[in-house]
Structure formats: structure tokens, C-alpha cells
Amino acid sequence: MSLAKTFKHLPLSALLGVIGIENLEPTYGTVHAISGVLVLCDHPFEVALAHSAFTYIMRAFMRETATLEARPKNHEVFFYSDDAAYVETVANFLAAALSAGGAAIAFSTKPHRDLLYQALTVQDVDIDAAIERGAFISLDAAEVLASFMVNGWPDQARFFEGFGHIVGSALKAAKSQNPRLAVFGEAVALLCEDGNIEGAIRLEQLGNYLANKYEVDILCAYPLKFCDREHDNQVKRICAQHSTVFSR
Numbered sequence: 001m002s003l004a005k006t007f008k009h010l011p012l013s014a015l016l017g018v019i020g021i022e023n024l025e026p027t028y029g030t031v032h033a034i035s036g037v038l039v040l041c042d043h044p045f046e047v048a049l050a051h052s053a054f055t056y057i058m059r060a061f062m063r064e065t066a067t068l069e070a071r072p073k074n075h076e077v078f079f080y081s082d083d084a085a086y087v088e089t090v091a092n093f094l095a096a097a098l099s100a101g102g103a104a105i106a107f108s109t110k111p112h113r114d115l116l117y118q119a120l121t122v123q124d125v126d127i128d129a130a131i132e133r134g135a136f137i138s139l140d141a142a143e144v145l146a147s148f149m150v151n152g153w154p155d156q157a158r159f160f161e162g163f164g165h166i167v168g169s170a171l172k173a174a175k176s177q178n179p180r181l182a183v184f185g186e187a188v189a190l191l192c193e194d195g196n197i198e199g200a201i202r203l204e205q206l207g208n209y210l211a212n213k214y215e216v217d218i219l220c221a222y223p224l225k226f227c228d229r230e231h232d233n234q235v236k237r238i239c240a241q242h243s244t245v246f247s248r
Contacts, residue, residue: 074217075208076244079224083115085248086221090184091119093219098125098136101176105166107141107185134173137166141187152196154203160210167214181216188238189222197234204241 080086094104094116108116117138120127130136148158171181185207191200204220211218224247227235239245 075204075211075220075242076218076246077220077222077239077242078245079222079227079247081224081248083112086112087115087119089248090219090221091116091123093184093217094136094182095120095123095125097180097182097217098127098130099123100180101174102180102182103135103137103170103174104130104182105137105139105170105184107139107144107183107187109141109186109190112186113138113140134169135175137170139166141185141190145187145190149199153199154206156206159203159206163210167210167216171214181214182219183210183216184219184221186221188220189226192222192226192234197231197238201234201237201241204238208241 078089080089090106090108090112094106097104098120106113106116117127120136127136131138144162147162148155150158167181167183171179174181188200188203191197191203207218207220210216220242222238227247
């Protein structure tokens with residue numbers, strides 16, 4: 001990712017504001033290219049300040065980018081052939097955490113939410129008690145997407161704010177001292193169905209950050225029909241965001 005492409009053209013005052021220098025009246029006589037970013041400044045002192053401010057921004061930018069793009073240990077994706085494979089895999093994933101005294105969160109479509117609830121009722125876990133306690137949270141994937149998508153793109157601030165509250169609430173309701181939290185989502189598949197594959201990949205990257213920050217286990221699901229020749233490159237990029245890839 002290029003910081004130059006992100007900022008493109010920057011006044012000196014914008015750079016200086018980052019490091020707490022305000023109310024400086026620079027002379028805009030020359031455009032200096034600092035690491036690919038065009039900065040309007042003239043006096044040598046201003047150029048030196050610009051270099052210092054840019055270094056500060058670059059270091060912070062690289063730390064954030066490295067964190068968001070790091071692949072976590074427990075972020076799995078599976079491609080399902082039918083609803084039976086979907087329900088069995090997801091129900092086992094969620095039930096494993098709940099039966100161990102942990103918590104689980106599921107972001108599913110309405111039809112899949114109903115199927116998952118039915119499947120969890122026959123698992124070795126009291127799903128109704130888990131729901132009442134708040135240890136199992138089931139939400140509509142489309143509604144969750146609408147809460148943080150802005151102009152077809154996942155808004156990072158809204159995403160972390162919303163998920164932070166949900167994750168914190170589920171962990172507080174868990175029984176064990178160091179609870180395992182299982183998070184399942186198919187919101188990414190909804191984005192792909194709408195043709196917003198870049199948005200789905202970005203959401204997977206935000207999921208990586210979430211998995212690392214809270215040490216949760218994440219499982220994503222896509223229909224197997226998405227894995228065709230037309231989407232070959234996109235599927236490879238999606239798989240690259242996960243620690244484990246499998247299909248059923």
C-alpha cells in the first residue's frame with residue numbers, strides 16, 4: 001500500500017498538525033516531493049519540519065497497515081456445497097466454544113439463522129440458556145453489514161466500534177475464566193453476491209485485526225459455486241486472508 005497514493009498532494013500545515021504544530025504560516029513558494037508526496041513549502045526550516053512530520057506519519061501508517069494485513073492463527077474459511085454442509089460445519093464450530101464454557105457469535109442470513117438454531121438445539125449445549133445469558137449472539141448478516149458500510153466500503157471506525165461492543169458483551173457472558181470466543185460470519189459472501197469483492201476482501205482484513213486483538217476464532221463461509229474460473233483470482237485473494245481453507 002502506498003502512502004503517496006493515499007495523500008497525493010498535501011499542504012505543510014496538514015503534516016505539521018499531525019505532530020502538534022499549529023498556527024504556522026508557511027510560505028507556499030515551492031512544491032517539494034517528500035517520499036512521493038507533494039508538500040507545499042519553501043523555507044528550509046519548513047522543509048525540515050515536513051520531513052519530520054512525514055516520517056512520523058509513515059511509521060504510524062506502516063504499523064497500522066502491517067497489523068491489518070497480518071494473517072491470524074485462527075481465521076478459517078470454508079466453501080460449502082449445500083445447506084447441509086453449511087449447517088453441520090457452522091453448528092459444530094459454534095457448539096465447540098459454547099460447550100467449553102465460552103461464547104459464540106453468528107452473523108448469518110435469515111434462512112441460515114433458523115437452520116443453525118435448529119441444529120444447535122440437538123448439540124451438547126443448552127442453546128436457549130446461552131442465548132438468554134448472552135453467551136450466544138445471533139445477528140442478521142445483512143443488517144450488520146448496513147451498520148458499518150459507507151458508500152460500498154467497510155468503514156473501519158464503525159466496524160471496530162460495533163464489533164468491540166458485541167465481542168465484549170459475549171465474553172462477559174461466558175462461563176469459563178479464559179473463554180474461547182467463536183465468531184462466524186457470512187457477510188463477506190453477501191458482498192460478493194452483490195459484486196463487491198474488494199469490499200469483501202477489505203472486510204476479511206478487518207477480521208484479521210479483530211482476531212488478533214481479541215484472540216478469537218473466526219470462521220467465514222462462501223458458497224462453493226463462487227469458486228469458478230471467472231472468480232479464480234478473487235478466490236485466491238480471499239483465501240490468502242485466512243489461516244485455513246477447506247470445502248465441504
